[in-house]
Amino acid sequence: MAPSIDEAAVQPLELRPKLDCIKYLEEVPLIDLSPLRSKNCDLSEAKEKLASQLHDCLKEWGFFLVVNHGMATDALAKVKSTFTKLPEEDKKKVARNEKNPWGYSEKDLTKNTKDWVEVFDYMVAEELTLPETFEPDCKTVVKFRNNWPENQPEFQKACEDFTTGTMKLLYELMELIALSLGLSEDRLKPYFDENLCYSRINYYPPCPTPELALGKGAHKDHCAYTVLATDEVSGFEVMRKSDGEWLRVRPIPDSVIVVGGDILQVWSNEIYESVVHRAVVNSEKERLSMLTVAAPAFEVMVAPLDELVGEKTPAKYRAYKWGEFYGARKFSNFRKLDTPVLEVADYKIRS
């Protein structure tokens, strides 16, 4: 008898990966950040050049790979080795719930289908005081704290080291992204004072029927952008805008992937579009990826940036409060399966 998996993780027919004809992206959009680390070159010239490359990558693909990113090369491997050793009961003890959305979950959904993944989420800030439910009319604030497994200092340290590296890169990219839109390099930074940046581990166990499920279903990232590191097992795929074709991105050793998100789409008034992507699983190998999300402060109103709006380029979105949007998405994991999840398209101005 064919192996079976949880019905909730079976993707609708049209969303299943076609594993017998995987297509690879042959010319990956690649940015080499070594000029930023070189003592012999003019830094502002180097930034302008990189910004222009980044513009082309984001415009064409909505994502790019980065080499010479400055992060410790063994950061992800350390997380992988410590996460995979965590005892099941320790993970279960720090399961996310409606009161604390940080910690472990094996029940994540994308578009209401269960992902074949175990995740662990933690905030970059160790604690944040925020409205209890993240909802517009919520008057009570609570302190959210990270939910680290007890007595696992090595795991926690590996996670924190990863995040120290990604946050540094995230701020470097913030300058380049601003420059790539013709803005001053510090234009986006104020949105990230008291940010909601967080990191996530995605652990994809081998799946007996990888042709039926997805590690992470097709989605766009809702933040400004994501820095994603993956191990050597392939599985990350992007949807090509022109024809909807799924293309697998081969892992390049010591690179990270930068995925443009919805906020960037809105800020840039659609000069850039966030990329649809997914994670495919396989029957033999476990796979681990980890990311840090560039998420602004709760109070930030996200709208097309003034400099990019004009008579010929009217605003394509009305403003929305990031914290409320984010909360609606985050807490949707604990709500009924049939409630539609908020999308950035809900703020689109239809002409």
Ligand SMILES: O=C(O)CCC(=O)C(=O)O
């Ligand atoms: O694991 C991957 O390759 C992609 C993960 C991802 O897109 C996400 O967690 O948002």
Ligand SMILES: [Fe+2]
């Ligand atoms: Fe993603």
